[in-house]
Amino acid sequence: MKKTLLFICCSLLFVSAFAQKGLKLGVFIGPQLGYHQNSSDQSLSEDIYQNSRLWGLNAGASIGYNFVDMFGIRVQAFYSQQGNSYLRTVDGVETRFVDRLDYLKLPLLIGFNTATERRKTSLSVYVGPQFALLTRVAEYNDNPSFGLLEGRDDPKLLLSNGEEILQRPGTDLYMPSLFGLVGEIGIDVQLPPDNLVMNLRVRQDLSFGDLENKDANATTFQDGVSSTFSYWRNAFGAANNRSTTTAGLTSSILIGLTYTFPAGY
Numbered sequence: 001m002k003k004t005l006l007f008i009c010c011s012l013l014f015v016s017a018f019a020q021k022g023l024k025l026g027v028f029i030g031p032q033l034g035y036h037q038n039s040s041d042q043s044l045s046e047d048i049y050q051n052s053r054l055w056g057l058n059a060g061a062s063i064g065y066n067f068v069d070m071f072g073i074r075v076q077a078f079y080s081q082q083g084n085s086y087l088r089t090v091d092g093v094e095t096r097f098v099d100r101l102d103y104l105k106l107p108l109l110i111g112f113n114t115a116t117e118r119r120k121t122s123l124s125v126y127v128g129p130q131f132a133l134l135t136r137v138a139e140y141n142d143n144p145s146f147g148l149l150e151g152r153d154d155p156k157l158l159l160s161n162g163e164e165i166l167q168r169p170g171t172d173l174y175m176p177s178l179f180g181l182v183g184e185i186g187i188d189v190q191l192p193p194d195n196l197v198m199n200l201r202v203r204q205d206l207s208f209g210d211l212e213n214k215d216a217n218a219t220t221f222q223d224g225v226s227s228t229f230s231y232w233r234n235a236f237g238a239a240n241n242r243s244t245t246t247a248g249l250t251s252s253i254l255i256g257l258t259y260t261f262p263a264g265y
Contacts (some may be wrong), residue, residue: 007093021066024074026199031070032058034082036099036211038246054098057079058107066260074126082147082250095141101174101248102136105205107182120190122197127183130205134176173216173231178248180207188258189262207248214243221265 033053041051060078083100111126186201216231234245 013167021069021072023261024062024064024066024072024258025261026062026064026256027060028062028078028201028256029057029252030201030252030254031058032080032082032206032250032252033097034084034101035249036084036246036248039244041121050087052085052087054083054085054100054243056083056100058250058254062256062258065111070114071112072110072112074107074128076105076107078105078107080132080250081102082248088164097141099135099140100138100140101134101211102138103132104135104177105130105132105182107131107205109182113188118178120203122190123185124188124199124201125185127181130180130182130208132178132180134174139173148216148248173213175209175211175213178207178209180188180205180248182206184254186254191257195260195262197258197260199254199258201254203250203252203254210245212246216260 032055034056035053036051058078058080060076062074062076064072064074066072066250080103082103083098085096085098088097089093107128107130109126109128111124111128113122113124182203182205184201184203186199189198189200190196191198212232214230214232215229
């Protein structure tokens with residue numbers, strides 16, 4: 001058994017030559033699933049509220065340096081479409097709501113790669129911290145009576161619910177920046193010339209802290225009288241006091257190309 005493990009380790013070290021140390025530049029793109037996780041949601045009946053994931057796009061660029069063939073760092077910039085989708089049932093009428101959040105994400109990753117076949121493929125693993133800036137908020141639904149579709153790209157949205165009009169802030173509902181953790185694992189396939197590699201990645205990240213601004217207020221106007229209240233504490237009805245932390249999670253599948261600059265560049 002020990003001889004087998006030693007043979008595998010030596011083989012991996014021997015065949016990892018194509019990983020190449022040096023300066024690297026890459027581009028990535030792929031589909032992404034976003035999700036908002038809050039423990040308060042679990043207290044709601046599925047007959048009233050059902051939370052689900054939301055598809056989006058994840059794309060960006062990476063610059064990095066391998067100090068040795070198998071180890072390096074990456075600084076990245078990614079445009080991330082994420083958010084949450086949920087189904088609400090009021091008086092027997094189902095309405096699908098979408099909260100679309102766009103972020104500029106700036107990860108700093110460290111990792112290693114190793115080959116499974118000489119100068120052909122490599123397994124890569126990277127992990128590190130991430131800083132995210134909220135760039136856009138879009139909220140809409142499939143029920144015209146709420147009037148949100150008209151304000152999809154407007155940061156200050158209006159909700160029309162019968163005679164009552166609810167005006168609420170747009171980006172102020174969410175924190176303008178977040179810290180988090182990101183990790184990815186994948187396969188690199190060498191292309192001609194030798195310093196060009198195709199990347200296939202599975203990537204996940206998790207935000208630290210609350211992505212929702214729990215200090216955000218909403219104001220209702222009815223018959224000329226206004227009333228202000230805490231938005232998130234009443235977001236899904238009086239039955240849900242949404243004061244607990246909401247974390248943002250994403251999972252994406254990326255395809256990319258990475259170029260290693262020749263030595264001495």
